[in-house]
Amino acid sequence: MSDSSGTTDPTQQLSASQREALEQFTAVTAQAPPEAIPLLQRSQWNVQIAIAKFFDGETADPVAEALAAQAAAPPPAAARTTSRTLATPPNALTRNRSGITPAPRIVPQPTSVSRRPPFLLALLIFPFSMLWRVGNSFLTLFYTLFPFLARFRPATRTARARRSQTPRDTAARFIRLFEEEYGADTGLPFFEGGYAQALELAKKELRFLLVVLQSDEHDDTTSFNRDTLTNPEVVRFINDHRIILWAGSVQDSEAYQVSTALACTKFPFAALIAMTPASGSNSQGMSVVTRCAGPTLPAALITKMTTAINTHAESLDRLRAQRAVHEADRAIREQQNSAYEASLAADRERARARKEAAEAAAREAEAARKAAEEAEALERNREAWRKWRASLLPEEPEAGPETARVSIRMGDGERLVRRFGAGADVEEVYAFVDCLGVELDEKVVAPPEGYAHEWGFRLVSLMPRQVLEAQGKVRDGMLWPSANLVVESLADDSDDDDE
Numbered sequence: 001m002s003d004s005s006g007t008t009d010p011t012q013q014l015s016a017s018q019r020e021a022l023e024q025f026t027a028v029t030a031q032a033p034p035e036a037i038p039l040l041q042r043s044q045w046n047v048q049i050a051i052a053k054f055f056d057g058e059t060a061d062p063v064a065e066a067l068a069a070q071a072a073a074p075p076p077a078a079a080r081t082t083s084r085t086l087a088t089p090p091n092a093l094t095r096n097r098s099g100i101t102p103a104p105r106i107v108p109q110p111t112s113v114s115r116r117p118p119f120l121l122a123l124l125i126f127p128f129s130m131l132w133r134v135g136n137s138f139l140t141l142f143y144t145l146f147p148f149l150a151r152f153r154p155a156t157r158t159a160r161a162r163r164s165q166t167p168r169d170t171a172a173r174f175i176r177l178f179e180e181e182y183g184a185d186t187g188l189p190f191f192e193g194g195y196a197q198a199l200e201l202a203k204k205e206l207r208f209l210l211v212v213l214q215s216d217e218h219d220d221t222t223s224f225n226r227d228t229l230t231n232p233e234v235v236r237f238i239n240d241h242r243i244i245l246w247a248g249s250v251q252d253s254e255a256y257q258v259s260t261a262l263a264c265t266k267f268p269f270a271a272l273i274a275m276t277p278a279s280g281s282n283s284q285g286m287s288v289v290t291r292c293a294g295p296t297l298p299a300a301l302i303t304k305m306t307t308a309i310n311t312h313a314e315s316l317d318r319l320r321a322q323r324a325v326h327e328a329d330r331a332i333r334e335q336q337n338s339a340y341e342a343s344l345a346a347d348r349e350r351a352r353a354r355k356e357a358a359e360a361a362a363r364e365a366e367a368a369r370k371a372a373e374e375a376e377a378l379e380r381n382r383e384a385w386r387k388w389r390a391s392l393l394p395e396e397p398e399a400g401p402e403t404a405r406v407s408i409r410m411g412d413g414e415r416l417v418r419r420f421g422a423g424a425d426v427e428e429v430y431a432f433v434d435c436l437g438v439e440l441d442e443k444v445v446a447p448p449e450g451y452a453h454e455w456g457f458r459l460v461s462l463m464p465r466q467v468l469e470a471q472g473k474v475r476d477g478m479l480w481p482s483a484n485l486v487v488e489s490l491a492d493d494s495d496d497d498d499e
Contacts (some may be wrong), residue, residue, distance in 0.1 A: 010037055021047050051307055070143075101198065103273045103286040104261035121479040165328040167194025170252050178247070182225055187235040191246045195258050198246040202273060203286055205319050208309060209273040210238065212247040220295045231298040241309060243272075266293040270301065272308050275319060334383045381451040383438075388447045393428065397421050404474050406484040408433060408459070411489055412499035429479070430455055430470045433487060459485045 011019060011033055018040075024047045025036050035049075043050040154367060165173065165399065175190045191198045195211070203211035214221045238245055248255030250267070258264075262271055269292070276287040289309035292301055396419055397403050403419040406429060410416065415437075420429060434455065447453075459468040461478055474480060 010034060018045055021050075025050055032413045042235070048307070048311065051304075100276055100287040100289050103288050104258070151152050167197070167254050168192065170194075170254060171246070172253070172360075174248055178225070182230055186230045187232075187239065188230065189239060189243075189245055191244050193246075195246055195248070195254055198244050199273065199286055202244050203275055206275055206323065207221065207242055207244055207318050208289075208305075209244045209246060209286075210305070211258065211262070211271045212245070213250060213255055213264055213267065213269040213271075214247065215250050215260075215267040221268055224295055228296055228298050228301060234298050234301060237302050237305065241305075243305075256340060262288065266295070268295070269293050270296070272305055274308070274312050275316060276312060381448040382453070383449060384448045385453050386435050386438045387441045388445075389431050389436045389453075391440055391442075393431060393435060394421075394424075404479050405406075405484075406479055407484045409484075409486050411487050413456075420474050420479070422473070422480065424474050426468065426472050426474060426477060426479065427470045429459065429468070429474070429485075433457065433459070457487050457489050460488050462486055 011022065014022065014037075019399050021040060022033060022036060025031070025040060026033060040047075088331070171190070171192050171194065175192065178190070179186075191201070193201075198209055198211075201207070214225070237243075248258065250256045250259050259269065262269070271288045271291040273286055274289050275285050276289065289312055290304045292304060399405075399419060402422045404422060405417065405419055408416045410433075418432060434457070455470065460466065461468065461483060466478060468478065468483075468485060
């Protein structure tokens with residue numbers, strides 16, 4: 001299809017996937033379609049490879065080399081060995097094709113403790129050590145006073161090695177030095193911890209991790225920090241996307257290990273790391289999705305990070321959704337387990353209450369049964385004792401000077417009159433009243449064993465009121481020569497006390 005000028009629109013011959021790739025490439029690079037299509041064709045329509053070629057410069061095409069290698073015959077063994085040593089590392093092809101490499105997990109090595117020499121050896125080398133220190137101090141002072149002679153000074157290690165610290169202290173030291181150099185109001189959200197902690201946090205919260213490695217001795221470090229890293233657009237981009245920022249100097253042990261693991265060959269260096277479901281070779285699931293080596297402009301850094309974020313945002317959103325579903329399922333299971341445990345606890349409490357109630361009822365029933373049995377046995381013994389005591393009561397004596405006349409009013413109002421001998425015990429009066437109405441049994445010859453009889457009443461004289469104790473003789477008390485007594489039940493007194 002041609003327009004009025006007779007030119008043909010190249011996008012009309014592209015497929016839907018190719019048009020989508022062209023739109024992504026032009027949106028990132030702002031390049032015209034006629035210039036973008038040849039680069040995309042050379043990149044096999046891979047947007048990431050084309051963008052990397054556009055910003056980093058177009059070098060040897062790994063895809064074309066791979067296709068050519070598959071079509072060509074395998075070279076001899078010696079040639080393969082030589083080409084393998086001179087060619088790009090095997091993981092470079094994977095990185096260029098997919099744009100990601102596995103992110104390493106760094107375990108900081110423990111600080112090595114210097115050992116002191118033995119005492120005798122230290123004593124022998126002490127003069128030489130003092131001489132060395134004095135000479136070194138003198139030379140330092142000399143070069144300080146005459147700075148123009150420093151060019152003739154032998155090449156030595158100018159930067160003294162930093163004292164090894166924990167990853168958290170090392171990060172705090174880097175942040176403090178950075179703020180002292182470039183200001184504390186840059187707005188950069190530095191992670192105050194080790195690289196392993198930052199990587200674990202990015203994996204846990206499914207966030208992007210930006211690793212920045214610097215060398216204090218590199219000439220581009222200051223310009224990169226002042227012009228790119230602290231650029232307001234870069235700071236805003238990092239904060240808006242909630243990117244975890246971890247930075248370190250390769251003069252520190254942990255940052256040096258990270259730079260080695262990430263194959264960093266040029267400083268300053270920046271790498272964006274994220275969780276990638278496709279990184280099956282990485283046990284941690286974290287991969288480097290983009291990297292910038294050397295001086296980088298703020299726009300280029302933002303563009304690279306934007307491309308990587310847009311590429312992997314969908315997979316991260318899917319992982320977040322899956323994790324949210326898992327968290328919801330876990331919360332539901334926890335709620336169900338909590339409800340189940342609460343139900344079990346309520347059931348156990350009800351069962352315990354029923355068991356305690358049943359045990360209490362059983363104890364009460366057993367106590368009532370024992371009380372009934374004891375009352376029944378007490379009543380049997382009481383009746384047996386009354387029959388035995390009734391068989392011992394003497395006959396009523398004839399009226400005479402040696403007898404006392406006693407009038408007794410019973411609880412039902414009946415009045416009885418009986419004579420007792422002057423030498424009789426007062427206990428016989430109580431026994432007479434207690435044994436009224438008892439039928440004599442000739443078989444009863446002894447009282448029940450283990451039974452102690454208690455009178456269930458008392459005899460009282462009303463005017464004046466005086467209680468007759470079941471002790472002494474008849475002639476010695478208030479019964480002589482005559483008395484009027486009233487029977488009062490002790491059960492009535494106990495009822496009055498209860499009321």
